[in-house]
Amino acid sequence: MDLAILFGGFIAALLAGVPVAVSLGIASALYIAFSGTPLVVIPQKMYAGMDVFVLLSIPGFILAGNLMNNGGITERIVRFATALVGWLRGGLGLTNIAGSMLFGGISGTAVADAASVGGMMIPGMKRAGYPAPFSAAVTAASSTVGPMIPPSVPMIIVGALSGISVGQMFLAGAVPGILMGFAMMVTCFLIARRRNFPREDWKGFGELLRAFAAAFWAVAMTALIIIGLLSGYATPTETAVLASIYATVVGLFVYRELPVRKIPKIIVESAVSSAGILALVGFANVFGYILAAERIPQTIAAAVLSVTDNKYVVILLINVLLLFIGTFMETIAALIILFVPLLQLAMAVGVDPLHFATFAVLNLMLGLTTPPVGVCLFVCANIAKIPLAPVVRAILPFLLTNIAVLLAVSYIPPLATWLPRTLMD
């Protein structure tokens, strides 16, 4: 009965349009009130959830991405990506994907990637004769690469939940992220060849070098972040703040496109975005406490293991569940609620926690491009000024490609674990 209140209250509030964070709070408060536990446990668990050292890096990484984005980086990344792959059939689609991969190394969220790269690429692709649904779909699909390539807000959250170092999490996502990008490029190229999409002119190695030189300072931020974490010189929080300072210097003095008067606004916007994430983490921690108290992780693990203890089947079941949950639940909320219960199950059949964390994040990223609650789909359809339905149809080949990558990462652990184990152990 108590659990029916917990889950029923959560789903009812969610469907009514209550913010995900507050829906978790309402469901938890109802459960706690009915179970007779003092309500003071709610603020106590919220505080404990938000006062986690690793979370300190989130505002810094969001700020660094926003500063770079306002400092003229998008145009330079797109120019470099165009010089690199634009001359192939379907060149602007490929540019879009390559741009997202490069942008992913600067921004920690897929939505920021979709809005930034999409804001420039979707109108450009439409002008060049690409169908609007394809232009929106390729942007939405490729934006999910962003949180796999470091830095990544979801990877920081997983680090906070599991105790795995943020540096290891960042590196674990890198190879799958690059794999996703290349796989989507192949899909894009095949579609472009079949539908005879245009290509850009090859402008020579001179333009490629000039475009690289222009984008160098932006792309170097990814290297700075990785070196900062790998060298052990800086904690993730310090790396995030250093990246913000670097982005400010590049925007003000190298690219000279970051207006000084805009900086306070960018700081506040980044802080408000971070506050939304932290509130979600706080309320979700109360929900997670109830799940732990009710021994839900153990119950799920026992129920699944009573059916099968085959590692490969369990991995498949976890993926199906996460894909289903990801279609309607916000990524970070889904991670906070489900990560610990499913980690217990995965570990029971011998899955490495780092491997599990990587394919769980990758899986939930796909939810950003699936209806009904694919945020990146909405953002891109909105930029393209078209309804959602044609974008959903156009994204299917990319979604299938990404599911294939998900299966590869799920069943070939070194794709996730090799890089962090090689560089950090």
Added chain:
Amino acid sequence: MNEQAADQKNRSGGPVERFGAALAFICRVGTGGAFAVLIAAVSIQVVGRSIGSSPVWTEEVTRYALLYLAAFGTGVALRTGTLVNVDLFAEAMPRRISWLLRFLSAVAIIVLCAVLVMPAWRYTAIGTFQTSPALGVRMHLIHASVLVLIVLLGVFALLRALGMLAGSDDGLPHELASEDDAQLADGER
């Protein structure tokens, strides 16, 4: 909502809207201020370590700044739609039902926050007898961040509900950028 409409929405209105805009401005200053403290403390930590040893208090200041960033920013995040919700079902309904669901959402937030104010107050009071290890700050000042978060979240939900009843707010998010632009434009006028 286009920017012009959002801008109009942010500038229009009676006392509820003016109070909401003023409170949002104060909270944005608080959120940005907390973030500035966080950045400053981390910078001191890095510089300190580079030239010898960092002060012991920087880690605590950073953590507490993050808690107050969340405290001041969550209400604004609700107002601007940064606090994400699943509005697909609600917005797919006929207009009146969508409006009603948005209103009920605001009421649900108010009720939750009202219920949690006293527990948050008790949690704050628990900190009275504790001090932080490095700074020696009374912990009730830090525990109070949760109380501030809950109160501000409730107040912004209340302002939304009142605005909807008065017909000056449709219950949809105010765009942060437009609010800032409106503020700048007001300042320039």
